Amino acid sequence: MLKVHSRCDLSCDHCYVYQHADQTWRGRPVRMAPATARSAARRIAEHAREHGLPTVHVVLHGGEPLLLGAAGLREVLAELRAAISPWTRLDLRMQTNGVLLDEDLCRLFVEYGVRVGVSFDGDRTANDRHRVFAHGGSSHDHVRRALALLRQPEFRGSYAGILCTVDVRNDPDRVYEALVAESPPRVDLLLPHATWDDPPQRPGGATPYADWLLRIHSRWVDDGRPGSFRLFEALRPGGGGTEAFGLAPADVLVVEADGSWEQADSLKTAYHGAADTGFDVFAHSVDEAARHPGVAVRQEGVEGLCATCRACPVVDRCGGGLYAHRWRTGAGFDNPSVYCADLLRLIEGVDAYREPAHESPVPTPLDDLLDDLATGHGSPQTVRRLADDQVAITRMLVTACREMFGPTAAWEVLADLEVTAPTAVRAVLEHPFVRPRLVRRLDPSTRSGAREAVDPLPALAVAAAVRAGVPVTLDVPVRPDVITVPTLGSLVLPGLGESAEVTVQPGGFRVRGGSADGTVHLDPGEPSAGWRPTRDVLVPGGRLLIEDDDPYRDCYGQSVAPGLTAPAVRALGRTLAEAWTVVHRDVPAHGAALDGGLRAVVPLMPDPERPLRSATARHAFGAVAVTPHPDAETVAVLLVHEWQHAKLGAVLDRYDLVAPGQGTLIRVPWRPDPRPPEGVLQGVYAHLAVTQVWRSRAETEGGDASEHTARYLAWTRAGVDALLASRSLTGAGERFVERMRHALEETRVGSR
Numbered sequence: 167m168l169k170v171h172s173r174c175d176l177s178c179d180h181c182y183v184y185q186h187a188d189q190t191w192r193g194r195p196v197r198m199a200p201a202t203a204r205s206a207a208r209r210i211a212e213h214a215r216e217h218g219l220p221t222v223h224v225v226l227h228g229g230e231p232l233l234l235g236a237a238g239l240r241e242v243l244a245e246l247r248a249a250i251s252p253w254t255r256l257d258l259r260m261q262t263n264g265v266l267l268d269e270d271l272c273r274l275f276v277e278y279g280v281r282v283g284v285s286f287d288g289d290r291t292a293n294d295r296h297r298v299f300a301h302g303g304s305s306h307d308h309v310r311r312a313l314a315l316l317r318q319p320e321f322r323g324s325y326a327g328i329l330c331t332v333d334v335r336n337d338p339d340r341v342y343e344a345l346v347a348e349s350p351p352r353v354d355l356l357l358p359h360a361t362w363d364d365p366p367q368r369p370g371g372a373t374p375y376a377d378w379l380l381r382i383h384s385r386w387v388d389d390g391r392p393g394s395f396r397l398f399e400a401l402r403p404g405g406g407g408t409e410a411f412g413l414a415p416a417d418v419l420v421v422e423a424d425g426s427w428e429q430a431d432s433l434k435t436a437y438h439g440a441a442d443t444g445f446d447v448f449a450h451s452v453d454e455a456a457r458h459p460g461v462a463v464r465q466e467g468v469e470g471l472c473a474t475c476r477a478c479p480v481v482d483r484c485g486g487g488l489y490a491h492r493w494r495t496g497a498g499f500d501n502p503s504v505y506c507a508d509l510l511r512l513i514e515g516v517d518a519y520r521e522p523a524h525e526s527p528v529p530t531p532l533d534d535l536l537d538d539l540a541t542g543h544g545s546p547q548t549v550r551r552l553a554d555d556q557v558a559i560t561r562m563l564v565t566a567c568r569e570m571f572g573p574t575a576a577w578e579v580l581a582d583l584e585v586t587a588p589t590a591v592r593a594v595l596e597h598p599f600v601r602p603r604l605v606r607r608l609d610p611s612t613r614s615g616a617r618e619a620v621d622p623l624p625a626l627a628v629a630a631a632v633r634a635g636v637p638v639t640l641d642v643p644v645r646p647d648v649i650t651v652p653t654l655g656s657l658v659l660p661g662l663g664e665s666a667e668v669t670v671q672p673g674g675f676r677v678r679g680g681s682a683d684g685t686v687h688l689d690p691g692e693p694s695a696g697w698r699p700t701r702d703v704l705v706p707g708g709r710l711l712i713e714d715d716d717p718y719r720d721c722y723g724q725s726v727a728p729g730l731t732a733p734a735v736r737a738l739g740r741t742l743a744e745a746w747t748v749v750h751r752d753v754p755a756h757g758a759a760l761d762g763g764l765r766a767v768v769p770l771m772p773d774p775e776r777p778l779r780s781a782t783a784r785h786a787f788g789a790v791a792v793t794p795h796p797d798a799e800t801v802a803v804l805l806v807h808e809w810q811h812a813k814l815g816a817v818l819d820r821y822d823l824v825a826p827g828q829g830t831l832i833r834v835p836w837r838p839d840p841r842p843p844e845g846v847l848q849g850v851y852a853h854l855a856v857t858q859v860w861r862s863r864a865e866t867e868g869g870d871a872s873e874h875t876a877r878y879l880a881w882t883r884a885g886v887d888a889l890l891a892s893r894s895l896t897g898a899g900e901r902f903v904e905r906m907r908h909a910l911e912e913t914r915v916g917s918r
């Protein structure tokens with residue numbers, strides 16, 4: 167959590183930053199300085215890299231972060247993306263009161279993939295009970311305007327949800343209705359901060375907070391669980407908990423505006439200085455801050471709790487409540503929560519509430535991603551999220567190489583470039599055929615083979631150094647007489663042997679090995695003997711690589727075409743550009759999804775017996791393989807079809823949609839042999855998109871297009887039914903397939 171601005175334009179009387187025991191904000195700078203943000207970003211990146219973290223969540227917080235202004239926020243976001251994204255998936259979020267939110271800021275958040283949570287306490291009476299300006303004026307209309315902005319289709323992807331602080335004097339029905347009316351993807355209900363020294367108000371009843379929350383819970387369940395109410399999901403058996411519930415280790419650290427590392431923010435309610443660690447981002451790493459006793463004790467699960475909690479029947483779900491709420495002068499945090507009676511009653515009440523028979527499956531935290539993809543296409547923002555996931559996996563594989571084979575000179579170069587030239591490293595790691603290299607290197611069944619034994623890191627380091635213009639010299643294992651520098655091209659140098667010394671120098675690099683010595687100038691006006699640069703073509707979504715050279719493109723289980731002639735590349739490029747335009751014409755939403763992530767096409771070997779073939783490889787996100795075919799209308803369908811497999815493959819890399827280990831086989835109309843559930847899921851997802859293409863064409867063409875529509879529609883319906891009947895999907899998988907069924911029956915999905 168980054169405290170990028172330490173003052174606020176509201177003056178809420180329940181604010182733990184300004185109104186509770188801790189008053190350290192008075193001595194902090196108003197804004198986080200750029201140098202502080204940079205140091206924080208580097209510390210986080212360093213931590214992600216050293217621990218191979220798949221994801222890091224960074225929340226811009228305050229005070230009020232929007233007071234930093236668009237320029238200041240852009241600077242911070244750029245620092246974070248540049249430093250952290252090369253190493254892990256960076257989930258950027260912001261918590262704001264919404265007062266200053268406008269369209270320009272929303273565009274900035276869409277650009278940087280920031281998801282925005284808004285603090286909002288419900289109906290006007292509830293919200294304005296606490297959330298007012300210093301002059302006492304209402305903030306209700308301001309916040310509702312911000313929420314309406316985030317609901318607009320172009321900004322909806324940046325709408326994270328609502329944070330609502332409970333006040334039991336408010337009418338729970340009106341609060342619930344006001345929250346749901348804003349269509350938030352997620353609602354966080356927060357108990358007001360309190361301690362045994364300063365207990366919460368109890369206007370009536372033994373467990374007023376549980377009673378109030380259970381009223382909202384029953385409304386939510388009866389309504390079919392609209393959106394995600396995180397508190398109720400977290401409290402269910404196996405619900406996973408939150409910072410406030412459950413036994414999962416605490417994983418939040420705060421960077422204050424002056425660069426101090428602090429413990430969780432809520433501790434400010436306990437006593438002055440309670441969140442201090444004595445560490446800061448300039449001198450101390452995340453690991454050092456996390457070793458602070460106050461953080462360490464919260465890694466101990468049930469052992470870190472008081473005797474009462476350890477003996478409690480619901481301790482696995484309650485976890486003693488929020489750490490700050492356990493504070494009592496003299497006993498410290500070694501107490502149950504000051505909300506103990508309410509928490510026990512709440513958990514019992516959630517368990518006991520009978521769900522209506524019509525209820526839909528329980529939403530999961532994956533919902534927003536899967537629901538967006540289940541439309542058939544997914545937004546460009548979702549596709550970028552998948553791409554970020556894939557880079558994070560590639561980075562973990564790089565780290566695994568270091569773990570398995572030890573640090574090497576190439577590793578050191580990559581690690582240095584990661585700090586000094588992260589964009590160059592990311593450009594290399596994003597190349598679709600880098601991950602297949604790493605997988606071959608790490609796979610114990612292939613590591614002993616000749617090519618498979620090649621260490622991929624030197625070639626990756628050279629590629630990144632060339633892109634960054636950083637002079638380095640490395641020994642690079644090569645194919646006999648050929649050295650391939652990923653993303654840049656291959657040098658054919660007779661007599662090179664199987665290892666080369668590569669020196670990166672201004673404008674290119676020099677290669678020496680065996681009896682060979684050659685220099686590559688990357689300036690196209692200065693051709694180099696034996697150099698075959700990668701070739702790309704212009705398509706509506708940007709530049710598309712025609713990858714016919716990288717040896718690791720041979721990962722499709724089908725023969726790939728050898729290097730194409732220049733006229734053949736131009737012809738293929740023209741067809742692909744036309745096909746891309748056709749996709750935008752027929753199904754613009756699928757066109758936008760292609761724009762969002764398809765970066766390379768691999769030509770497959772032509773085969774007169776099967777002139778139309780296409781493929782996707784699970785380890786090569788961002789690329790599809792097709793046989794060169796002159797008809798753009800046909801190629802458009804192939805691109806859409808294969809891009810579905812790529813997107814779903816990226817989802818399946820991270821999430822279980824199919825219950826593991828069942829051995830189920832399912833019959834489908836498009837294959838003669840029964841298929842495993844994952845294969846059927848892939849088929850259904852691809853056929854949903856193809857149905858959408860043909861349905862759009864049928865609206866203007868009729869004839870064959872109508873026949874194709876009917877066939878793919880029938881196949882997809884049958885596949886959906888068979889999958890759901892097989893009971894082989896996880897809850898998330900069932901929800902995804904149900905949503906696909908809904909998208910399938912819509913008559914105009916992203917059509918022209």
Ligand code: SF4
Binds near residue numbers: 230285
């Ligand atoms: S908007 Fe948030 S930071 Fe600002 S005063 Fe209210 S609770 Fe505190």
Ligand code: SF4
Binds near residue numbers: 480485502509510
């Ligand atoms: S309900 Fe009370 S005793 Fe049980 S774990 Fe929670 S705080 Fe501890």
